[in-house]
Amino acid sequence: MTTTKLQEWLEDGGVKDLNWLQLEEFPDTGRGVKTLRPLKLNDVILTIPGSYLWTVDAAFDDPILGPAIRSIKQPLSVEDTLAVFLLFIKTREEGYEGRRAHVNLLPSSYTTSVFFNDSELEVCSGSSLYHLTKQLKQQIKEDYLRLVNDLFSKHSDLFPLEKFTLDEYMWTICTIWSRGMDFQLPGKQFRCIAPFADMLNHSPEVQLCHIYDPQLNNLQIFAGKDYAIGEQVFINYGSVPNNRLLRLYGFILPNNPYDSYDLVLTTHPLAPLYAQKVAMLKSADLQVNETFPLKLTDPLPLDVLRYLRIQRLSSSEISTAEAKRGASNIVSARNEAEILNALIDAIEGLLAGFGTPLEELEAKVDSGVYQKGDNIWAAALVSVGEQRILKLTLQKARELLALVVCAQCGKANEDNKRCGRCRKVVYCGTACQKSHYKEHKVICKKDVTEGQQQ
Ligand SMILES: C[S@@+](CC[C@H](N)C(=O)[O-])C[C@H]1O[C@@H](n2cnc3c(N)ncnc32)[C@H](O)[C@@H]1O
Numbered sequence: 353m354t355t356t357k358l359q360e361w362l363e364d365g366g367v368k369d370l371n372w373l374q375l376e377e378f379p380d381t382g383r384g385v386k387t388l389r390p391l392k393l394n395d396v397i398l399t400i401p402g403s404y405l406w407t408v409d410a411a412f413d414d415p416i417l418g419p420a421i422r423s424i425k426q427p428l429s430v431e432d433t434l435a436v437f438l439l440f441i442k443t444r445e446e447g448y449e450g451r452r453a454h455v456n457l458l459p460s461s462y463t464t465s466v467f468f469n470d471s472e473l474e475v476c477s478g479s480s481l482y483h484l485t486k487q488l489k490q491q492i493k494e495d496y497l498r499l500v501n502d503l504f505s506k507h508s509d510l511f512p513l514e515k516f517t518l519d520e521y522m523w524t525i526c527t528i529w530s531r532g533m534d535f536q537l538p539g540k541q542f543r544c545i546a547p548f549a550d551m552l553n554h555s556p557e558v559q560l561c562h563i564y565d566p567q568l569n570n571l572q573i574f575a576g577k578d579y580a581i582g583e584q585v586f587i588n589y590g591s592v593p594n595n596r597l598l599r600l601y602g603f604i605l606p607n608n609p610y611d612s613y614d615l616v617l618t619t620h621p622l623a624p625l626y627a628q629k630v631a632m633l634k635s636a637d638l639q640v641n642e643t644f645p646l647k648l649t650d651p652l653p654l655d656v657l658r659y660l661r662i663q664r665l666s667s668s669e670i671s672t673a674e675a676k677r678g679a680s681n682i683v684s685a686r687n688e689a690e691i692l693n694a695l696i697d698a699i700e701g702l703l704a705g706f707g708t709p710l711e712e713l714e715a716k717v718d719s720g721v722y723q724k725g726d727n728i729w730a731a732a733l734v735s736v737g738e739q740r741i742l743k744l745t746l747q748k749a750r751e752l753l754a755l756v757v758c759a760q761c762g763k764a765n766e767d768n769k770r771c772g773r774c775r776k777v778v779y780c781g782t783a784c785q786k787s788h789y790k791e792h793k794v795i796c797k798k799d800v801t802e803g804q805q806q
Pocket of ligand 1: 380381382383384458459530531550551552553554555600601602603604
């Protein structure tokens, strides 16, 4: 794979040790970087000077592009500034040899979910990926039209519309999503694309090993583990779930340990005691519009319960000590039953919204109906991952509800007592316990047996 021009440009800028790194096609990850020497954990592999990065500042400092993007009344977003910068360089016929050498090495197409056709996307209908992808496709069109209106049409010499097409804009946005590196610097977010470093693929098995140093103004890549000669070198893109991997990077990791489902909770301003509850949420470190990642390892986080407990406080519960403490524990049996029933209804609704149910999708994936690596296979696995998490959340919510409401009559009393044997259900009294015995004994016995076998 010829990287000579890019290499020469970077070496002119003082980048060292590039001759130890080589681009190569790898079976599972596609093109990546191979090391031609052994590396030890934390060895510096690559240092790219700040002036070689694609950044908002570099776009603004460009003598031709800068004045045009500075002239816009409504400033461009970071993403759009980088997109215009990349497209501008891509369409230049002279000058910018180094940056153009980099652009020429970028993939010509992407497999991020916005490029999926309808039947590929339909496989994961109901998932958060499905909804977000539809929104993003629309958003990209709107952003492109705004750029045409605010920038391209005003500087047609720099941005000829036959080259600055919607398809090119979409390609550029996906370039930024899949290759951009984000860093939290004191007081600001910093986003860049680093030539050559952007050829490194992701592995969750290496340590985080890319940093931007604002003092030295450079980007450094370290070895995230020990490598032998000829091995592929990876960086770690972070704890990214499959729905996000497919949306931003166009690939997934089977059995991804970071899979999650983003549960969005909001409270309507017309809800009773709204102002007081918003204040209570705030003092409990929660926002009124919050997104909670439900994870395989924690499918029902305490913060979801705290949010819902506060949201559903009655006027008499709002001044209780537990509510004031941030509702980490049950506020009242009534409140707990209400929030768990609401949560169960909501999760059942979400699961019913998936076009293909979990069991059917799992069977299809296992039987090889979908070719491994295809878009449709990746979409199916995202749906499987999200549905598995939601089912775990549902199970957890049902288990908690069974510890609050009488298994026979459904009453949520403070003094309901647990079944002395399995301790997984509660009763409001012996009458209910006796009436429920026939039904309960099957599970009660089963749970005790399972417990003994473990
Ligand atoms: C920063 S670029 C890495 C270099 C890229 N493979 C290339 O050829 O230019 C990120 C892209 O690499 C691919 N990629 C990275 N890590 C991967 C992995 N573990 N499995 C499959 N594809 C991966 C995805 O297409 C992703 O969008």
